[in-house]
Amino acid sequence: MADALTMxxxxxxxxxxTVGILFLIVTESALFAIFVATYLIYIxxxxxxxxxxxxxxxxxxxxxxxxxxxxxxxxxxxxxLHNKLARxxxxxxxxxxxxxxxxxxxxxxxxxLIYEDHLTISTNLFGSTFYSLVGLHASxxxxxxxxxxxxxxxxxxxxxxxxxxRRVKFxxxxxHFVDAIWVIVFTVVYVIGR
Amino acid sequence: MATVDYPLDRPxxxxxxxxxxxxxxxxxxxxxxxxxxxxxxxxxxxxxxxxGIMAAVIRLQLMFPENDLVGPATYNRLxxxxxxxMVFLVGMPMVAGFSNYLVPLMIGARDMAFPRLNAFGxxxxxxxxxxxxxxxxxxGGLQGAGSAPDVGWFAYAPLSEGAFSRGSATxxxxxxxxxxxxxxxxxxxxxxxxxxxxxxxxxxxSRMPVFVWVMLIDSWLIVVALPPLTAGQIMLMLDRxxxxxxxxxxxxGSAVLWQHIFWIFGHPEVYILIxxxxxxxxxxxxxxxxxxxxxxxxxxxxxxAIGFISLGVWAHHMFAVGMTSWSNSFFAASxxxxxxxxxxxxFNWTATMYGGKLRLDTPLLxxxxxxxxxxxxxxxxxxxxxxxxxxxxxxxxxxxxxFHFTLLLGLVFGLFAGIYYWYPKAFGxxxxxxxxxxxxxxxxxxxxxTFIPLHFAGMLGMPxxxxxxxxxxxxxGWNMVxxxxxxxxxxxxxxxxxxxxxxAFVGEPAGDDPWDGWTLEWATSSPPPxxxxxxxxxxxxxxxxxxxxxxxxxxWKFE
Numbered sequence: 197m198a199d200a201l202t203m204x205x206x207x208x209x210x211x212x213x214t215v216g217i218l219f220l221i222v223t224e225s226a227l228f229a230i231f232v233a234t235y236l237i238y239i240x241x242x243x244x245x246x247x248x249x250x251x252x253x254x255x256x257x258x259x260x261x262x263x264x265x266x267x268x269x270x271x272x273x274x275x276x277l278h279n280k281l282a283r284x285x286x287x288x289x290x291x292x293x294x295x296x297x298x299x300x301x302x303x304x305x306x307x308x309l310i311y312e313d314h315l316t317i318s319t320n321l322f323g324s325t326f327y328s329l330v331g332l333h334a335s336x337x338x339x340x341x342x343x344x345x346x347x348x349x350x351x352x353x354x355x356x357x358x359x360x361x362r363r364v365k366f367x368x369x370x371x372h373f374v375d376a377i378w379v380i381v382f383t384v385v386y387v388i389g390r
Numbered sequence: 391m392a393t394v395d396y397p398l399d400r401p402x403x404x405x406x407x408x409x410x411x412x413x414x415x416x417x418x419x420x421x422x423x424x425x426x427x428x429x430x431x432x433x434x435x436x437x438x439x440x441x442g443i444m445a446a447v448i449r450l451q452l453m454f455p456e457n458d459l460v461g462p463a464t465y466n467r468l469x470x471x472x473x474x475x476m477v478f479l480v481g482m483p484m485v486a487g488f489s490n491y492l493v494p495l496m497i498g499a500r501d502m503a504f505p506r507l508n509a510f511g512x513x514x515x516x517x518x519x520x521x522x523x524x525x526x527x528x529x530g531g532l533q534g535a536g537s538a539p540d541v542g543w544f545a546y547a548p549l550s551e552g553a554f555s556r557g558s559a560t561x562x563x564x565x566x567x568x569x570x571x572x573x574x575x576x577x578x579x580x581x582x583x584x585x586x587x588x589x590x591x592x593x594x595x596s597r598m599p600v601f602v603w604v605m606l607i608d609s610w611l612i613v614v615a616l617p618p619l620t621a622g623q624i625m626l627m628l629d630r631x632x633x634x635x636x637x638x639x640x641x642x643g644s645a646v647l648w649q650h651i652f653w654i655f656g657h658p659e660v661y662i663l664i665x666x667x668x669x670x671x672x673x674x675x676x677x678x679x680x681x682x683x684x685x686x687x688x689x690x691x692x693x694x695a696i697g698f699i700s701l702g703v704w705a706h707h708m709f710a711v712g713m714t715s716w717s718n719s720f721f722a723a724s725x726x727x728x729x730x731x732x733x734x735x736x737f738n739w740t741a742t743m744y745g746g747k748l749r750l751d752t753p754l755l756x757x758x759x760x761x762x763x764x765x766x767x768x769x770x771x772x773x774x775x776x777x778x779x780x781x782x783x784x785x786x787x788x789x790x791x792x793f794h795f796t797l798l799l800g801l802v803f804g805l806f807a808g809i810y811y812w813y814p815k816a817f818g819x820x821x822x823x824x825x826x827x828x829x830x831x832x833x834x835x836x837x838x839x840t841f842i843p844l845h846f847a848g849m850l851g852m853p854x855x856x857x858x859x860x861x862x863x864x865x866x867g868w869n870m871v872x873x874x875x876x877x878x879x880x881x882x883x884x885x886x887x888x889x890x891x892x893x894a895f896v897g898e899p900a901g902d903d904p905w906d907g908w909t910l911e912w913a914t915s916s917p918p919p920x921x922x923x924x925x926x927x928x929x930x931x932x933x934x935x936x937x938x939x940x941x942x943x944x945x946w947k948f949e
Binding site: 207211226241243317327 | 579586613617643
């Protein structure tokens with residue numbers, strides 16, 4: 197029986213939260229894959245304008261903001277791991293601001309496309325694929341921001357967030373995923389698609 | 391009952407005073423994987439009865455040429471709702487139900503990895519199902535056209551587009567299926583996390599029961615294959631309501647893209663549906679043959695292979711659409727390829743039975759039915775996988791007969807085997823063996839009588855989805871025999887439901903281990919307590935109960 201006891205003590209399995217969040221990311225990737233593939237298939241298939249090369253401007257600033265928010269969320273997570281709460285709040289707020297900046301500039305871009313260039317989802321295939329793919333990504337940014345703001349709010353209200361390190365970590369993984377998707381969307385929409 | 395010391399903050403509740411509302415509350419608010427599993431299976435059976443009645447009406451309509459039992463519009467709704475219900479509201483919850491009930495018990499865990507996510511998955515699935523059926527009331531929409539969806543279970547564009555499907559019926563189809571799909575994904579992620587992270591000490595992946603392995607790969611397929619359908623449905627809804635142009639050929643879109651997206655989901659989906667039967671057979675056949683599973687590593691390897699190859703065969707549903715000959719050749723070849731692991735599995739189940747001490751009770755009878763009939767289904771599948779053959783028989787009753795052989799005479803037989811096998815575990819009482827055998831023979835004769843003739847009707851050119859047909863084409867006899875089979879099937883199902891309900895109250899007490907099984911679910915009481923195991927088991931081989939029962943000849947010495 198001693199053998200069984202050591203087996204019980206040394207028994208190590210992966211963390212269920214880690215596996216859960218990883219497969220959530222897998223399933224979300226499958227969803228994005230179809231929208232990306234559709235975008236690629238429909239490049240250049242619109243019979244009427246406006247066309248991407250005429251109306252799309254490369255969103256340099258907002259892309260830099262979103263990608264650097266991956267860095268700030270990592271710093272925040274690192275600070276929380278070492279129990280430096282003030283620094284965690286700082287980096288976490290920076291992440292939220294960068295995410296908000298991205299969202300606002302996407303909104304401004306859409307506003308310009310709709311009101312000045314008269315491109316809506318029903319105008320042509322480019323409009324259909326553009327708004328659905330970029331919109332799907334933006335909706336993921338919104339979901340991420342809701343949770344980021346939730347964490348910041350409870351932290352400011354005095355909740356001991358360091359007890360929830362695992363969940364903060366999983367949230368940051370989700371945020372990294374949203375950023376990685378943006379790299380793909382950016383390449384497809386603004387580089388290949390133009 | 392012995393006196394129990396209750397903690398102070400929880401007032402004692404005596405079983406005798408358990409009122410109806412308390413019982414209802416305890417089921418609605420439960421996060422127990424066993425209760426959720428049973429709820430999945432029971433609601434799947436309810437939908438199964440509804441879809442079965444629809445199928446019976448379809449068959450009665452086709453019994454005679456020029457029959458007018460139902461009109462063409464009703465007929466279109468019937469086959470759409472029958473197909474959608476069987477796939478999304480019977481097959482999918484059966485996957486979730488069996489894996490929920492059994493995976494934690496088999497790996498020696500106290501619950502699933504995420505119990506509350508589990509409850510969410512069930513209720514959102516049920517909501518999706520009710521949303522789909524609400525279309526009978528609300529499907530007319532503002533334009534007052536149509537009631538239930540009538541676009542077929544794969545809702546091909548452009549038929550499902552706003553211009554051709556007025557009213558809200560198709561929206562209910564898209565939303566109901568999408569919502570139920572969210573439940574399936576939630577449950578699949580849960581099964582993966584449970585199988586990978588909750589195994590009891592000693593239960594390494596190589597010792598994990600084959601049932602759990604199959605369900606793990608099944609969940610992987612759900613996680614990667616369901617989102618494409620959701621993506622397609624989002625595009626369809628954008629087309630229908632915001633006038634996007636995804637599937638609108640006039641604006642440069644492509645209706646064929648919908649077919650690709652649908653079948654990227656749809657072909658893995660048929661493996662998702664059949665996997666529970668694979669899982670059940672891999673447990674039932676060894677126990678009823680009194681032999682360990684033949685070629686266990688090959689069995690697991692075959693399942694993993696299917697889990698990847700089946701992602702690359704989807705366009706064999708589309709040979710008739712006019713793809714390039716390179717695409718046709720590729721998908722024909724990959725379809726042949728995916729037949730290999732399936733052949734390995736059939737071979738191994740047969741080899742397990744070969745030379746075994748067979749116990750021909752109801753569960754094994756259903757397994758034998760599965761083996762023979764699924765073999766036929768596999769062979770007609772290979773035939774249809776050959777592109778020129780498919781061009782000839784595409785959209786005929788031959789295809790209908792083929793996939794009913796896989797899903798009804800295959801999957802449903804496997805599910806019945808599983809239900810009879812684990813019934814004593816779930817309810818603590820034995821089903822009625824005589825009624826079970828009666829169910830098997832009636833259902834087996836009926837299903838074969840219904841679907842064997844349809845192969846011939848199809849080869850004589852009878853197309854799918856016609857609400858009636860003229861006399862004199864040689865189809866009448868086959869259709870008549872086919873409909874007669876329905877009465878046998880219905881009688882079998884009545885005996886099944888009767889023994890299921892009745893035995894739960896008056897069946898012989900079954901004891902913990904009525905089949906002399908080898909996996910951990912038979913080590914706990916029947917029905918299992920809420921916490922499953924008083925003390926978490928420690929496992930040293932793939933047949934832990936064999937080791938326990940035969941301490942002088944344990945398996946682990948040979949593994």
